[in-house]
Amino acid sequence: MAKKQSKKEIIIQEAAIIFKQKGYAATSMRELAEKVGMEAASLYNHIRSKDEILEEICFKVANQYVSHISSIEDTKESNIQKLRDLIQLHVRMIIADPNEVSVANNDWKNLSETKKELYKTIRKGYEKRIANLIKAGIEAGEFKDLNVSVALFTLLSSLRWIELWYKPGRDISPEQLENDLMTLLINGFQK
Amino acid sequence: MAKKQSKKEIIIQEAAIIFKQKGYAATSMRELAEKVGMEAASLYNHIRSKDEILEEICFKVANQYVSHISSIEDTKESNIQKLRDLIQLHVRMIIADPNEVSVANNDWKNLSETKKELYKTIRKGYEKRIANLIKAGIEAGEFKDLNVSVALFTLLSSLRWIELWYKPGRDISPEQLENDLMTLLINGFQK
DNA sequence: CCTACCGATCGGTAGG
DNA sequence: CCTACCGATCGGTAGG
Numbered sequence: 001m002a003k004k005q006s007k008k009e010i011i012i013q014e015a016a017i018i019f020k021q022k023g024y025a026a027t028s029m030r031e032l033a034e035k036v037g038m039e040a041a042s043l044y045n046h047i048r049s050k051d052e053i054l055e056e057i058c059f060k061v062a063n064q065y066v067s068h069i070s071s072i073e074d075t076k077e078s079n080i081q082k083l084r085d086l087i088q089l090h091v092r093m094i095i096a097d098p099n100e101v102s103v104a105n106n107d108w109k110n111l112s113e114t115k116k117e118l119y120k121t122i123r124k125g126y127e128k129r130i131a132n133l134i135k136a137g138i139e140a141g142e143f144k145d146l147n148v149s150v151a152l153f154t155l156l157s158s159l160r161w162i163e164l165w166y167k168p169g170r171d172i173s174p175e176q177l178e179n180d181l182m183t184l185l186i187n188g189f190q191k
Numbered sequence: 192m193a194k195k196q197s198k199k200e201i202i203i204q205e206a207a208i209i210f211k212q213k214g215y216a217a218t219s220m221r222e223l224a225e226k227v228g229m230e231a232a233s234l235y236n237h238i239r240s241k242d243e244i245l246e247e248i249c250f251k252v253a254n255q256y257v258s259h260i261s262s263i264e265d266t267k268e269s270n271i272q273k274l275r276d277l278i279q280l281h282v283r284m285i286i287a288d289p290n291e292v293s294v295a296n297n298d299w300k301n302l303s304e305t306k307k308e309l310y311k312t313i314r315k316g317y318e319k320r321i322a323n324l325i326k327a328g329i330e331a332g333e334f335k336d337l338n339v340s341v342a343l344f345t346l347l348s349s350l351r352w353i354e355l356w357y358k359p360g361r362d363i364s365p366e367q368l369e370n371d372l373m374t375l376l377i378n379g380f381q382k
Numbered sequence: 383c384c385t386a387c388c389g390a391t392c393g394g395t396a397g398g
Numbered sequence: 399c400c401t402a403c404c405g406a407t408c409g410g411t412a413g414g
Contacts, residue, residue: 025216026301029409041410042383050409106297110217144378147363149356150371157352158345165344172338180341187335187378220393232394233399241393 008046011036015053016099024054024107054107055115061104062122064093069129079137083155084182086130090159091178094166102163127152158185199237202227206244207290215245215298245298246306252295253313255284260320270328274346275373277321281350282369285357293354318343349376 005013014035018027029050033040047053072085094101108119131152137143143151158181166177196204205226209218220241224231238244263276285292299310322343328334334342349372357368 022300023214023216023298025214028407030407039384041385041387041412044410045383107214109213144374146374147367147371149361149363150368151375153352153356154349154372154375157348157355161344161348161351164348165340170340172340176338177341180338181345183335183337184342184345219391221391230400232396232401235394236399 006046007036011043011046012053012056013099016057016103019054019057019107020099020102024103024110051112051115054103054111057100058104058108058111058115058119059122061093061097061100062119062126064097065089066122066126068093069126073129073133079133079140079142080186082133083137083186086133086155087159087182087185088178091162091174091181094163095168095174098163098166105160105163127156130155155185197237198227202234202237203244203247204290207248207294210245210248210298211290211293215294215301242303242306245294245302248291249295249299249302249306249310250313252284252288252291253310253317255288256280257313257317259284260317264320264324270324270331270333271377273324274328274377277324277346278350278373278376279369282353282365282372285354286359286365289354289357296351296354318347321346346376 011032015027015032018032018035028040029043030040033043036043068089069086072082072089075082075085077085108116108123111119131148134143134146134148134151134155138145138148162177162181168174172180202223206218206223209223209226219231220234221231224234227234259280260277263273263280266273266276268276299307299314302310322339325334325337325339325342325346329336329339353368353372359365363371
């Protein structure tokens with residue numbers, strides 16, 4: 001699979017695993033170093049600070065979501081189909097990068113003040129675009145006349161939660177997961 | 192409102208606010224002490240440890256959920272109505288105790304090893320009871336034939352997320368919130 | 383990439 | 399409820 005990973009990439013990958021398990025603040029650089037197989041001090045030859053690791057994870061994830069939503073918006077499909085595409089995007093992101101998605105979702109609060117503001121701005125922009133999709137669906141008569149905020153956050157939460165319990169070893173395949181989620185959500189939304 | 196709150200209750204209440212904002216691990220006892228209006232050392236006249244505060248919050252919340260679900264199970268109503276009751280329970284718990292519910296949901300990982308196991312056991316028991324409700328609904332032909340796990344976690348996640356964005360100051364009342372959530376979820380579930 | 387080590391801060395205690 | 403303080407651990411640096 002992954003062929004030529006830099007030490008920095010390995011550090012960030014291992015960090016995501018530990019951060020997901022116990023949280024960013026509760027994880028020490030010494031513990032991370034042990035996992036990577038070096039002394040804590042040696043980590044700093046590859047990364048600038050503990051902060052930096054969190055930043056890399058959070059913004060990598062955020063940027064991936066943002067870049068994918070553009071292509072969904074640009075299709076000429078129905079809003080219900082765009083909703084389907086969005087559900088699929090989230091399921092696949094979580095399956096592809098479960099640890100990093102989890103850390104971004106749970107530990108962005110621990111970003112430095114300026115980075116935290118930036119993160120919130122990006123996330124708000126993303127949410128706004130989904131809200132517009134929902135609004136368009138309602139106006140087109142495709143969706144029920146729901147409060148847009150409630151619909152938006154019910155949708156996002158249903159998608160976010162996957163990261164907290166879905167493990168490939170479970171009794172359900174990614175395809176089944178996508179299908180059942182779509183059934184539940186689309187029937188909830190559809191008029 | 193609250194008339195005779197002990198110092199311990201005040202400490203726990205303030206702790207829940209800070210823990211929600213920055214997370215348990217990132218909150219220091221000195222910061223908590225300042226909020227309560229005393230020195231850090233003085234906190235220990237009212238509480239045994241930082242751990243204890245987290246335990247009190249997590250298990251208070253967990254026990255409240257568990258105690259309420261019994262009365263929902265015991266009614267002779269349809270499964271769809273029980274689902275409605277469950278949605279209402281979660282909305283009201285979040286509105287009544289937003290900070291403590293949030294901390295229980297986000298920071299239980301920071302409980303001591305034994306307490307964490309206990310918490311997980313309680314939570315699994317709770318989830319099992321909701322899963323049984325969903326199964327009963329499917330068998331009775333009231334709900335769609337969905338994968339029970341997907342239905343369970345989509346439901347729980349939709350309910351959990353409220354805590355992360357709902358503020359009473361928002362443009363939507365608790366009643367509207369309950370109604371729209373029910374519309375979305377019931378239509379997703381209902382056959 | 384390691385040894386050695388820094389200042390800061392942590393949760394918590396002693397003693398009043 | 400405070401002053402004074404503890405040992406432990408934290409993120410991070412110097413120097414090789």
